[in-house]
Amino acid sequence: QLQLRESDSGLVKPSQTLSLTCTVSGDSISNGGYSWHWIRQSPGKGLEWIGYIYHSGSSYYNPSLKSRVTMSVDRSKNQFSLKLTSVTAADTAVYYCARGGNGGGFDIWGQGTLATVSS
Amino acid sequence: EIVLTQSPGTLSLSPGERATLSCRASQSVSSNYLAWYQQKPGQAPRLLIYAAASRATGIPDRFSGSGSGTDFTLTISRLEPEDFAVYYCQQYGSLPRTFGQGTKVEVK
Numbered sequence: 026q027l028q029l030r031e032s033d034s035g036l037v038k039p040s041q042t043l044s045l046t047c048t049v050s051g052d053s054i055s056n057g058g059y060s061w062h063w064i065r066q067s068p069g070k071g072l073e074w075i076g077y078i079y080h081s082g083s084s085y086y087n088p089s090l091k092s093r094v095t096m097s098v099d100r101s102k103n104q105f106s107l108k109l110t111s112v113t114a115a116d117t118a119v120y121y122c123a124r125g126g127n128g129g130g131f132d133i134w135g136q137g138t139l140a141t142v143s144s
Numbered sequence: 145e146i147v148l149t150q151s152p153g154t155l156s157l158s159p160g161e162r163a164t165l166s167c168r169a170s171q172s173v174s175s176n177y178l179a180w181y182q183q184k185p186g187q188a189p190r191l192l193i194y195a196a197a198s199r200a201t202g203i204p205d206r207f208s209g210s211g212s213g214t215d216f217t218l219t220i221s222r223l224e225p226e227d228f229a230v231y232y233c234q235q236y237g238s239l240p241r242t243f244g245q246g247t248k249v250e251v252k
Contacts, residue, residue, distance in 0.1 A: 062241075072189065072232055072243040087240040088145075121188055129195050129236055130179030134188035 027051040027133055029122050034140035037116075043109040043140050047122030054103050055080040060125035061105045063096065065118040066137075073118075077125060078105055112142045146171055146235050148244035156252040163220040165247045167233035172213045174237030180209055180218045181232045183246075189232060193218065223249070 032046040047061070054061065063075040076086035078096040086094045090109070098105040109116060119137040126132030147170040157163055167178065176196040181189035191200040193209035196216055206221040220227055228251050233244040 071245045072234075074234075074241040074243065076240075085239055089240075123188075125236075126191070126194065126200075128198060128200075129177055130181075130191045130193075130200070130234065131189070132191050132194075132200060134190075137188050 027124070029124065029133055029135035031120060031122050031135045031138040034120065034138050037112055037140060037142050038144055039113055039142055040111055043107075043112050043116060043120075043142070045107045045120055045122075045138065045140070046104050047106070047135055049103045049105075053100075054098065054105065055100055057127065059127070061098070062123045062125055062131060063107045064121045064123055064131070066121070067115075067118045075107065075109075075120075114142050116140070117142045145240055146173065146238060146242050148233050148235060148242055150231075150233060150244035150247045152247060153245075154248045154250060156250050157223055158252045159223050159225055161223050163218075163223055163227070163249055165218040165220075165231055165249075167211075167216040167218070167244050169214040169216070169235060173216075173235045176212050176216075177235060177237035178209075178211070178216050179234045179236065180207075181234065182227075182229045183232065184229045192231075220249075 028050045037043045060077040062077045078084040093110045095108045121137045122135045123131035124133040149168045151166045178196045180193040183189040197209045208219045230246045230248045
């Protein structure tokens with residue numbers, strides 16, 4: 026059974042870079058032509074889609090975050106990653122990784138990891 | 145960007161009652177590529193419905209989705225205690241993908 030797990034981020038200082046990795050277990054990230062996504066949720070708020078990447082490395086980022094986001098994939102480790110630069114308190118959120126299902130929507134999610142931006 | 149507006153913000157109902165949640169899009173959702181999710185406190189969202197009306201794997205048949213174009217509905221035919229949660233709609237017909245702000249279904 027496919028599972029996703031985000032790395033811990035913890036505390037990040039303002040203006041620094043938030044780095045997260047999502048480890049895929051139970052199948053190869055290269056199988057099935059799925060898209061791999063990052064989504065965040067600020068405390069007590071709704072969901073914001075950050076972007077996606079394919080195992081080929083092809084990616085798309087939300088224009089609202091595009092200037093600060095980079096995603097990458099490491100097929101040898103079955104992982105994909107997110108880097109968010111120049112963070113502020115507004116970037117404090119639970120960050121989820123998720124798989125884009127073949128039928129549509131995000132069908133498998135990680136448990137989420139809280140990233141707090143504070144000095 | 146497609147803006148999704150969910151209503152009502154909160155729905156207060158009793159177990160056994162029917163819940164009807166609305167999601168309205170600012171423009172037509174391509175191919176009716178609209179999904180619904182359930183989220184409980186401290187948990188990741190769970191996919192319930194995709195392509196407006198198709199139930200995801202393992203989702204009970206008391207959950208149903210309908211609609212097309214700009215107006216979509218999630219119906220829970222008879223609320224079970226475990227159904228009290230926040231529900232989000234999301235469109236994947238165009239980029240960027242967007243979510244609605246959520247509807248909370250609470251116990252009356």
